[in-house]
Amino acid sequence: GENVEQHPSTLSVQEGDSAVIKCTYSDSASNYFPWYKQELGKGPQLIIDIRSNVGEKKDQRIAVTLNKTAKHFSLHITETQPEDSAVYFCAASAGRYGGSQGNLIFGKGTKLSVKP
């Protein structure tokens, strides 16, 4: 089955700097790669996602890149702000209906701290 590795587990940056979180996946059939942000005491919330037919996607200060050949994808946050401090999770799914292949498999998370 799918396995998703996420690095680093913790990341501390100064306000205004960029932050990069990387994930690798094992199932070459995976075709959907979302990123979730979890603030303290809350459930995860989708911030951006990418599908396998696209190499990069941007939404204001957030971007995700996907390298299907290497089976890795990354989250880039530019001009970080204190409110970006949270735990970020990557995930992957193989996108096949039926059985467990359609379910999201999550990485272990990255705790991002943005220092003012």
Add this chain to the structure above:
Amino acid sequence: NAGVTQTPKFQVLKTGQSMTLQCAQDMNHNSMYWYRQDPGMGLRLIYYSASEGTTDKGEVPNGYNVSRLNKREFSLRLESAAPSQTSVYFCASTVVQLNTEAFFGQGTRLTVV
């Protein structure tokens, strides 16, 4: 919009006690999920229901049972709680199982002593 609602938010159980965690969504989603979150372990899937009337095991189903009561509600039952089940439990839903945004509830923090 309420989205995904979980009850209770906090619970303390004694070893061997049973309880049911409730989850309801008001987005007319077809698929629902139960995850547990432990420090350093990310989100692990316990059970899922791809559509009303079906339930299937996820990655860590031992010690749990589920019921998809109707399209809106998906409950998780611990028949005989163990300290290893101390965790934060999240319910989530998606429009369909495939490649769509998952909406999560606020979580239930369960402690088994």
